[in-house]
Amino acid sequence: MCRWLAYSGSPVNLQTLLYKPAYSLVSQSKHSRMGAETTNGDGFGIGWYSRLERPGVFHSTEPAWNDRNLAALSEQAWSGRVFAHIRASTGSAVQQTNCHPFRHGNWLWMHNGLIRDFPTVKRDLTLAVDPGLFPQIEGSTDSELFFYLALTFGLEKDPLRAVQDAVGVIEETGRRHGIAHPIQMTVATTDGATTWAFRYSSERQSRTLYRSTDVTALRALHPTNTLVSELSDDARLVVSEPLGDLEGAWQEVPESSTLVVHGGDTETAPFAPTAS
Known part of the structure; x- marks a missing residue:
């Protein structure tokens, strides 16, 4: 599987996000504590927003812990909205076009999990993608195809409904082929202003997902912590x-739920696929 993070707030140095925490994402690429695999070394990617509406992306097939370009870029770049992803392939090739986050216009998308027995359902799911969007699919992963299914169902207008519809089609297609638990997912997507995160699996035993607690409350708990003091409210x-392991810093996102982050406002709601 994979590991990822989504940050929003005041512009922060990417090195602060990716390298400096005690259990940083780069550290997790070699020593994940909660992932399906300890090592996530099949490439990585980062996406960030700056002065342009369209986000920048950087992908590499190198392990994150061993990529000098990532270290150099992270030291020099700041952004107020960052997606970062370290990959453990579930079968597709290790190549740049298979690295997350995926980009379409001003949107980013990343996924931890899998569409089970993907080779079995790949043709049916591909045919469900809008023909106008299909030529833009560059890689061979289930995650990118999932993104384009969500785009087909209206991600840019109603992200929650689009992901519910896409997961509904994935589950219906999988079960038609005799797959008991067609999907396992934590997903993050953003248009540059709002982040939507989803935790769901067909067996209701989803991969881990956490959100940070309110920064002002953390400052009260840990007034001498330099990282917390650098972050905006x-x-x-x-x-x-x-x-x-900072006490009080993290809250688990509930099973089968959607998390919406807009500015300092965070809302959680149930997630259920649309029945076909």
Whole structure:
């Protein structure tokens, strides 16, 4: 599987996000504590927003812990909205076009999990993608195809409904092929202003997902912590696993739920696929 983080708030140095925490994402690429695999070395990617509406992306097939370009870029770049992902392939090739986050216009998307027995359902799911969007699919992963299914069902207008519809089609297709638990997912997507995160699996035993607590409350608990003091009041993190053991810093996102982060506002709602 994979590990990822989504940050929003005041511009922060990417090195602060990716390298400095005690259990940083780069550290997790080699020593994940909560992932399906300990090592997530099949490439990585980062996406960030700056002055342009369209986000920048950087992908590499190198392990994150061993990529000098990532270290150099992270030291020099700041952004107020960052997606980062370290990959453990579930079968598709290790290549740049298979690294998350995926980009379409001003949207980013990343996924931890899998569409089970993907080769069996790949043709049916591909045919469900809008023909106008299909030429833009560059890689061979279930995660990118999932993104384009969500785009087909209206991600840019109503993200929650689009992901519910996409998961509904994935589950219906899988079960038609005799697959008992067609999908396992934690997903994050953003348009540059709002982040939506989803935790769901067909067996209701989803991979871990956490969100940071209110920064002002953390400052009261840990007044000498330099990292907390650097973050703005509206800073929020959504992560596959906590970046450290700071008491009170993390709350688990409930099973089968949607998390919406807009500025300092965070809302959680139930998630259920649309029945076909």
